[in-house]
Amino acid sequence: MSFIFNHNDTIAAIATPLGTGGVGVVRISGKKSLEIISKIFSTAINEHNPPDFNPNRIYHGWIFDTNILIDEVIVLYFKAPHSYTGEDIVEIQGHGGINIIKNILKLCLKSGAGMADKGEFSKRAFMNGKLDLSKAEAVLDLIHSKTDKFSHAAAKNLSGNLSSHINKLRQELLDLLSMVTAAIDFPEEVNEPEYYFIEKKLNYLIEEINRILKNANSSNLMRDGLKVAFAGKPNAGKSSLFNALLDMERSIVTEIPGTTRDIIQESIDIDGIPVTLIDTAGIREINSLNSASQIESIGINLTKNCIENADIVLFVYDLSQGLQNEDMEIFESIKHQKVLKIGTKVDLCCHPERSVPVGIKSLTAYWTDSSVSPQNDSKPLLVSAKEKIGLDLIKNEIKKLVITDDVSHGFCTNIRHQECLIKSKNALLNALNACKNEEIQDLIFIDMKSGLISLGEITGEVVSEEIINNIFENFCIGK
Ligand SMILES: Nc1nc2c(ncn2[C@@H]2O[C@H](COP(=O)(O)OP(=O)(O)OP(=O)(O)O)[C@@H](O)[C@H]2O)c(=O)[nH]1
Ligand SMILES: [Mg+2]
Structure with missing residues (x-):
């Protein structure tokens, strides 16, 4: 994948809803996270004394704007790659007041962070391989779910229910494609797979796609x-x-x-x-x-x-x-x-x-x-x-x-997944037809390959930048 994506930028945003509450969180992600927090945080109230941050430790202290005390906070540091985004992340947990949290964010921006776009933390997680696309969509579903049942279905997808099944199907299709390709590339040494064998595999894959699509209506x-x-x-x-x-x-x-x-x-x-x-x-x-x-x-x-x-x-x-x-x-x-x-x-x-x-x-x-x-x-x-x-x-x-149907027993998908599944299924049906007519395997290969690409779009293996941007734009700032 090639995207214009500046990993050098360090971003910051408020991660909690703007309002009064117990806690308000500002999140910083990127290479300069530690440099930024060290400028504005001190464990001592009388002198500027930033700690040597160790990962996965919690630090109690104070946020200062030069000499002005802003808030008493705790700071969490997650070292790359063991963080949500896969980059260095610092989370500042302050008291949940609109003004306090806005001031902390302003300080982070003044100290070298750029303002995060909508969903930029999750987008970075995706770009750094911490989250596949269907899991990122599950995060979105989880945040917006209005019923328990949907929350459970989204949590199941976040844990990899849909993506691992899709990856399993992709692998099966890839294996089949490899056999066909080998015979196309090395006709002297490798025999073509038998048509009935390809047919059996394609039938199985189509059935599995139908099984996922069965719950489309209730998912929607x-x-x-x-x-x-x-x-x-x-x-x-x-x-x-x-x-x-x-x-x-x-x-x-x-x-x-x-x-x-x-x-x-x-x-x-x-x-x-x-x-x-x-x-x-x-x-x-x-x-x-x-x-x-x-x-x-x-x-x-x-x-x-x-x-x-x-x-x-x-x-x-x-x-x-x-x-x-x-x-x-x-x-x-x-x-x-x-x-x-x-x-x-x-x-x-x-x-x-x-x-x-x-x-x-x-x-x-x-x-x-x-x-x-x-x-x-x-x-x-x-x-x-x-x-x-x-x-x-x-x-x-x-x-x-x-x-x-009852989605709690099946797969939860969204319209985008369903379109990819249908595209993949249609391509595999074409391949199946060609197979039944014993057409040359080069032709069957083309349809199988397009079926594979469509499956890959679900998890984001093969996907356009436009689709990615579209998904992450639906997130809120700070997620
Ligand atoms: N006994 C009895 N009375 C009912 C029942 N449902 C509604 N009513 C009475 O019927 C009258 C009208 O009820 P509403 O619920 O306001 O009717 P509505 O269809 O909303 O009326 P509009 O808003 O004018 O269109 C009220 O006096 C209710 O108390 C019921 O199940 N049993
Ligand atoms: Mg009425």
Whole structure:
């Protein structure tokens, strides 16, 4: 790999969030780390007395700007190559105040460090071979993960779950390529591998790639989350259900139709997927022109937009009122989307465990009529926000609508990995085809080689500078 990358620069940045907290950390990485810390740190408060820094030791002392005392700190020194970046690293842990930490950083910059770019520490770790690209991406996932399940999957990747499997496949492909190349280069001495042998190997590699790709959908969902919006007429019970699912009183609930006007969003974790629940205004015709109606009308327009952009729509109607024309009109406008039908306030009808409530039978018949609902299993969920009935049912159905597998048993990938895997698989499929037709092995070689390159892009063995920059730009400064 050849990149313009100045290893001689020593960089510094604040590594902790800017705010008040227990500790604030400034990190320095590069050849001048020790020189810089020695200028500004002293173990004694009355004289400038920097210690002889030994690696992996912790030093207690004081940061000074010439004679002005800045903070009492501890300093950690990691000697190259045994550090996160593979360079000399010094970490200054001060008290967590915005001003203190900014002053320490300013001092480092004044003493010879350059300001680190976003993700520059991790980028250096990658360039120095301390971190492969998929592990660097795992660091990013770990930092941004919103659910436990995704944190675990990211931590597994950081420990090398994905990269070691990819490296194993690359090695197998490389071995196969070597056999083909040897026969191409030395036809007198080395026999070509048998076609059936290459075919068997390629089939195995394609199967393995498919196995990794199997979890692509849930990986993407865990990373990006789902937008789930409520839709229904005023007073249907949307906000009550929104609050019940969140288990907090987030939206205002009253018996006055048209209570919710703004779009209200909160996140919940449904089995590892970060789901943004979106409460909306009840949809109805607004004829009056008074100011309250104008506000409601704006809310309804926002609602329609929001529903249109949702991944799943929770269509809510009031069971005690039965399904009315207004409900059906709303349903007609959303039925092209992924919709969950929810009949709420079941407590007002009768307890669902005792018998089917009056009127529900005909509603069920309505929903199961395929001309009304394009989805097969389309019985409404019978729930109550008041009695907290059916809340798990809703969460389960949301999950069922989107999840096809469980990533905790497989590989967690991102879109970039998936594109590389698909490219690699297609190249191997071409090679397999050529093999079946017993085409000359020089041709098969070309496809196998391109399959190998695509696999190498995942871990960063072969990758463009643009991709690298793109990945590390998503990091924050100081990471
Ligand atoms: N008995 C009973 N009442 C409910 C239930 N859910 C909501 N309600 C009542 O129905 C009325 C309307 O509830 P909301 O949750 O505000 O309805 P909404 O769909 O958000 O209404 P808008 O914001 O006006 O669109 C309130 O008086 C609630 O107390 C339920 O499960 N059982
Ligand atoms: Mg509401």
